Amino acid sequence: PGITIGDTVPNLEVEIKYGNSHFCVLNFTLHDYFKNSWTIIFFHPADFTPVCTTELGKMAAYLPEFEKRGVKVLGFSCDDVQSHEEWIKDPRCKVTYPIVADPNRKIIKQLNMVDPDKKDSSGNQLPSRALHIVGPDNKIKLSFLYPACTGRNINEVVRALDSLQKSSKYKVATPANWKPGDPMVICPSVTNEEAEKMFPQGFETQKLPSGKDYLRFTCVN
Template sequence: MPRIGDKAPDFKAKTTKGEITFSEFAKGKWVVMFSHPADFTPVCTTEMSGFATRKSEFDALNTELLGLSIDSIHAHLGWVNNVRKNTGVYFDFPIIADLDMKVSKLYGMLQPNESETAAVRAVFFIDPAKKVRLIMYYPLNVGRNMDEILRALEALQISDQYEVAMPLDWKKGDKVIVPPPKTLDELEARLKDDSVEKVDWYLAKKELGK
């Protein structure tokens, strides 16, 4: 079961877009990989529709979506077609058919005290170097929050780009936290620095680009 900072385990799998080898998938891009308990179920349909309708926002963040459940490829195709026919929403991203539970077990998506035959609602944020950067887990009966998934993805990317951290409830456009001083010289420089908003010497914020 991978943890934050681990290399994302490699695997081969059949998907609704053809067979993939994960280490070769979406090269140079971020990947948001998410599991759902089962096809043709109500909460999962709302969640997958949420990913589908906001796919352009993930595209804009250089991110590929990758779904998974322990269902056959035929069940996936039937579900995708059923939802498109009934709602007009098309799941235009690969969904892994994990019938042998190989990927679910590899990524800790099967949690026996919740269910031994259905993957929990896991979300893995994986960077272009195929490192796991953030993990979310939800039980079978609680749907995820798409705004939070996108917020977390943006936070990770901006943190990497600017070498900053994000405070509570941060959203794009808010001030970010600059790294605290690590030496006495850096401490003196921070105390004299008027370009940042200082709550105290160890907690200072700034607007990006300043």
């Protein structure tokens, strides 16, 4: 089990290592960090391990993409702040977002992000490779739960964010394999009459064998 989409992220107090330019430890609560922005929270099995290091670096490389979308980033691992301080020198791209330290496994237990199989060399629990996109209401909107062997695809994280942000602004949703610029579909709750007012750019209803007219495409910026 784990917290899942629709759940509010508990407002835990966390200890954070911020950036790699100077040693700076901070304590604050998760909701204080989110500050009603979209936020990506992501968990790592362990510092100084290969997949995690590539992910830490890719998240840093994509930070301008997230910032452009008003999205904050917050990493988590069970190692301590001193370990994070050393570790964040290793990725190819400079890590400037904070990483929560959770050496006592308090946070992964409360967020139910304990990997059911993996243990460290001392037998301590490790987090799974979980990534949640949190909305401005502190609720989880979308989750990726990958095992230790599979590094995440940050392109898919950006694509999902674009879908979530568009569909929170307009009554639209994104079809399978959608990418920015592709047409979106109009939500079933919107009648054709409403759609005409809501989408002055027009929409196209796809003819379907069932004869039903639920597949309506439109483009929104």
